[in-house]
Amino acid sequence: MKTSLTLGGLLLGSVAVFLGQFNASALPGEGDGGTASVGPDVIVGAIPDVARYAPGTFQGVQYASYAIGSTSCNIGNQQLLWQPNPDPDHPVIPQNMFRIKDGAIEQIGMSWVKHGFCALQQTLCGSCQPAGGGCPTVLGIGCSDPYSASLNGNQSDLKSRGPINPATGVFSGTYSDPTAPTGLPASLRERVMVARSDLDPAANPGAIYVAEAQYIHPQDAAADNARNNASYRLFTVGSSWSTSLGYALTLTGPTVQQQAAIYAWKAAHSDVVIKPFDIVGDGHMLLGSRVIDLGNGRWRYEYALQNLTSDRCGGSLSIPVPAGADITNIGFKAPRYMNGEPYSNAPWTATVANGMLTWSCEPNTNANANAVRWSTLYNFRFETNVPPASNTAEVSVGLWKAATAGSPQTAIGVTAYIPGTLPSEPGDLDGNGAVDAADLSILLSSWGSAAADLNGDGATDAADLTILLNNWG
DSSP: OOHHHHHHHHHHHHHHHHHHTTSEEEOTTTSOTTOOBSSOOEEEEEOOOEEEEEEEEETTEEEEEEEEOEEEEEOBSSOEEOOOTTSSSSOEEEEEEEEEETTEEEEEEEEEEEEOOOOOOBOTTSOOBOSSSSSOSEEOBTOEEEEOHHHHTOGGGEEOSTTEETTTTEEOSOOOOOOOOTTOOTTTTTSEEEEHHHHOTTTSTTOEEEEEEEOBOHHHHHTTOGGGOEEEEEEEEEEEEETTTEEEEEEEEEEEETOOTHHHHHHHOTTOEEEEEEOTTSOEEEEEEEEEEOSSSOEEEEEEEEESSOSSOEEEEEEEOOTTOOEEEEEEEOOOOOSSOOOOOOOOEEEEETTEEEEEOOOTTSTTOOOBOTTEEEEEEEEESSOBOSSOEEEEEEESSOOOSSSOOSEEEEEEOOBOSOOOOTTOTTOSSSOOHHHHHHHHHTTTSSTTOSSSSSSOSHHHHHHHHHTOO
């Protein structure tokens, strides 16, 4: 029952109603633009609070442990069932944390899922047509229901994500949660585990932090309203580490409704390109890309693949690269499974062949391979001497689970930044195909002017000399 939290929930809801109208925003793109959806449509209307728990050490790494509050809203034109587990008609709520640093977004923590069990009938997102008094097992049209961070962090009602099909919202109804691995402190389990080093202000100057909550519900999925079921909110990290509670986190700014956390990357860096895409007969993913000019005749390409609701999962990413391109510092990053789930944490394999740079997960013959599973974000990056093409072009996202009659695709073409044509050798100022003494003479005679500017800053200076010397010969 929700009896023990009804008073607290009402108080939280009252505060959320007062603050939430001024502290939430909806953006175009993945959202509904303020128009009521056909059928039931659950969204995260607010992320009102964060709870923290005792930190601990696991496998030699210090971790903090958190939970994120989530206030749901039914912005559809039909009621939404909110039955307790094991009845299938109830929501599950994953919680995630991300960090934007050095121009890229990475997922730094994820929880198991909270199971909803009844719904208060409040008005965070507008007028509410209550489905009943108290805390009924239905969320009314236009109504909101607050789950505090402490409720979402209650381990007795957190369950593994594994049995849930995010594309349909259907789950098995029976759970046998994985056994906790040896040495995992009880306070860390099932909640959002984040490595202390990923939050340490001294080690992450200028970092931007993002909290994300999401709802998965079978009626929401059946109504084709699952593309907008994640919202995010920024937070800051306190300066001191507590041995009993880790770092204090402070939520800032509004909850950005109906936007997955990857959109916080674009909010921080306007040159990020994000392309959402559907998988036929399955769910929804988003691919973000960005190119960073390193200023020395080289560029870093960043890709983030966020699986919102795809059961088939991401299994590969292929980027076209021109012949002769110098590809270095190929990287891969994924959140780690540490709660006893059987899934592998093995990095993907990267290969360059036939004009493509491809990262690949293990085949689905290994059911526990480290595929891009739902409500996770994986990173791919490399550096090259080739600037980006003038326009985004098509890359390939491969699907990990086998194609079926209802979902026949094996890969999806998605537009993103890719390397363009191989430039002339940086520093070859006289165009003879080599960087040599003649080019050095040109550069020195142009010192202070823009005549031999190699890095595009408008002046010929020491930075340009460094580029020329790095490409000597």
